[in-house]
Amino acid sequence: MQLTIKVNDIDNVAIVVEAAGLQAGTGLDDGTCLREPVPQGHKVALADIPEGGDIVRYGEIIGQALQPIARGAWINETMVRLPRAPALDELPLATRAAPAQAPLEGYTFEGYRNPDGSVGTKNVLAISTSVQCVAGITDHVVRRIKQELLPRYPNVDDVVALTHSYGCGVAINAPAAIVPIRTLQNLARNPNFGGEVMVIGLGCEKLQPGRLLPAPPQGQIIQVGEGREPILSLQDESLHGFADMVEGILAMARRHLEKLNRRRRETCPVSELVVGVQCGGSDAFSGVTANPAVGFAADLIVRAGGSVMFSEVTEVRDAIHLLTPRAADEAVGRALLREMQWYDDYLNQGQADRSANPSPGNKKGGLSNVVEKALGSIVKSGSSSIVDVLGPGERIRRKGLTFAATPASDFVCGTLQLASGMNLQVFTTGRGTPYGLAMAPVIKVATNSALAQRWHDLIDLDAGRIATGEASIEQVGWELFQLILEVASGRRQVAADALGLHNDLVLFNPAPVT
Template sequence: MPSASEPLSILMHPADNVAIVANDGGLPAGTTFPSGLTLREKVPQGHKVALIDLPAGSAVRRYDVPIGYATQDIAAGSWVHERLLRMPEARGLDDLPMATQCEPLPPLEGYTFEGYRNADGSVGTRNILAITQTVQCVAGVTAFAVERIRKELLPRYPNVDDVVALEHGYGCGVAIDAADAVVPIRTLRNISLNPNFGGEVMLVSLGCEKLQPERLMPPGTIPLVDERDANAGLDVVCLQDEQHVGFMSMVESIMSQAQRHLERLNARRRETVPASELVVGVQCGGSDAFSGVTANPAVGFCADLLVRAGASVMFSETTEVRDGVAQLTARAANPEVARAIVREMAWYDAYLQRGSVDRSANTSPGNKKGGLSNIVEKAMGSIVKSGSAPITGVLAPGEKLKQRGLTYAATPASDFICGTLQLAAGMNLHVFTTGRGTPYGLAEVPVIKVATRTDLARRWHDLMDVNAGKIADGAATIEQVGWELFRLMLDVASGRSKTWAEHWKLHNALVLFNPAPVT
């Protein structure tokens, strides 16, 4: 554990020619490191310092990857920031290594949690009634009904954790028969079937919308919870039905239908299940230069533990792993998986090109203030959340997970869209790393927040669940924080612990990814 006054830098690879300053508040000009390097100017915390003289045009290396090329001569000891770098071109999708580094990890046995077993074999970590909406038009009525359900009905059903409205922005302006219109439809369908909802599907419809209930939930979509429901059809409350006279008639109809689902959910009990039943989505937001040094490597180590235990892990954020595509295809379990990775990357490249942008549009002002110069550097730190296990599957946006192990779930990097799509894939536990800080949370699934820096964990002590900043402080190793996170996951999944987002009920909106035109 170094003293607070000792100048600290972090080097990610022996071949790197820059390191980041680790001290809180950064370091002033004239600071001399134990190596003898002296700062020529003040360098903020998390920002890069040149370890050697970097001539104009030379590669600036971090993670042993060229994150940019110097636009002018940069002397050793200088602050290296985005204005001094030209970003590399995106790696082509041809001639990639295909399934060349896919050694399986040794099994990890004996770990369990207390979960809710569903009729389809999946396991929930929470017991929630979710009310699906076919169109944004019904959101206000559903929200009003949900508040009454919470106050008047939920106290009668102590084994039910919550009732949530699956509100979204989908409406009739969408060209519903366009090629890509299937993405938001299957997303909403699969969210409704998330393991945390116990197979209880209830819909609120307006009546005149394009996305009719039968199109959202075709016959055979919903696994039977009770054989008596075999011929019951969809459970739909349609607000335009003639039986509804006035607003309260609509609300009371929703409440009446909800009560039947609450009764069945309340009869459920947790049971001991193997850790292999965890379906974990990993994501980062408000990233800084420490994300790829502390939190994301710890999550990657934990992801390997989960895969070794037979669980399912999803990593996503296409633009934030695009520059590491060669790493991903090399780790594919077989050439078919590698080709699927390339397919999703190519689809997203084309999607961005239609909007006249590229992957560089991803990096936010906060990312840069936190020391990330561009998307290449950000990607190298983001990709380590996936750990080192072979990638066994690939999901297109909105698809449902079908296999265990490590899966690349292709999503935009937007926190809310990514979280929504991972919900659709079937995650029952979410891990979210942050360096700048974000109060992100989801009502549908527990979200474990991991801070990249001790200062953030100290200031946001009642928002962050794990402090990975201990790694940079020298107080813990990546492995120790990874194991801490793994054990916390089992406790949260079992209901023994609540996350801070659950405690404060901090819930962000679901945001459907809709690449189809809006008419």
């Protein structure tokens, strides 16, 4: 087993593989002798680095030494100066073609076809809400539906409330308000909801419930009358008391459940998958085990004609110079730069900067700064050309690899990817998180085997075997690809769903609150 991992020949650091770390005096294969104990995942200097000298990992400069660092020393975050972010006006656009790879044919999954042409991996009744004021009663009704109605509809997987903190007390017409509004509009259109949109509103909110309904197909109208409206407002004067409100919502739910219960899985090509990839609780292994394996699987999905979206602007910004050359054309490249600049401006307005990332847990796992984190994060995108760029909450438009701009926050990113049309998510973690989404299955991939063993019933796939030499990136990538098909088909349940661990939706609202 390797004692350390060095990613690129020009790197002057390596990370420690051993779960217990390495002790002072340990000799490495290149002749380096450790001067002090170094924890798992942390960096050891492979050469003398002078004060101000470059610290290189992944073949890229991740910072400069704040003090002289001797060969064999432990390098932690307090010793590394954060370098400047790549200047956005100096980057090459669409200069690197994707590696030539043959189409991947013959792979399918069992999914739910929708009237709009999308395909779901779950069959879920979603109850959308227009304002936080109705969250309490909506949650109450969801509990009632699960207890009283769902057993009568065996082909429906679940019922979820799309509750949130938006809808009123906000600057509804501010330019940035488009982000939360289109997020809510597109959440209701997620493929796992089968096109059965129902909205609970209050009545006096700024975000009127009608704005959450998708536009009907050309030449069709949404049926109204005889209790068929897709909206119920609690302030409707025909409703007398709490019991009337609840019964009104239950009656709507029954109609939608009857339609959803008629759905059946059918064989669909991989081209109908929309897989979101994300990382959280990252460590120094993320960029050498789990994320490369995810990137390999992402390339397989793209080769099969499917869609993959990667996100997290703050964990892309410092590696953007490696992504703009992969844009399918200059327009896509400029769109990448637009989203980076938008987020730079957003952070500046909040008097924050990119040094707020990484988290204390990331640093404990060996990540010194956001540059090192970004270089390990972007490998989730694989090697395919980037065919499109989405603003926060926009719906996916093209098959292939898409950058969907989101903050790095796990919960906000997951919410925005759901709005963009994700029907399954792959989530890598090194420190561990019980994160899950009720609306779409989340496959959690451990970056190190110590976590996978300790959290044996919370992790779906152990990519730490790459670090120990038990498996290659390609082997784990193929395992993940096959697991994606099993989960998408309903033949395998992810750990978060088996345990009922699901996080709340969290909207990204950069607009003013009034």
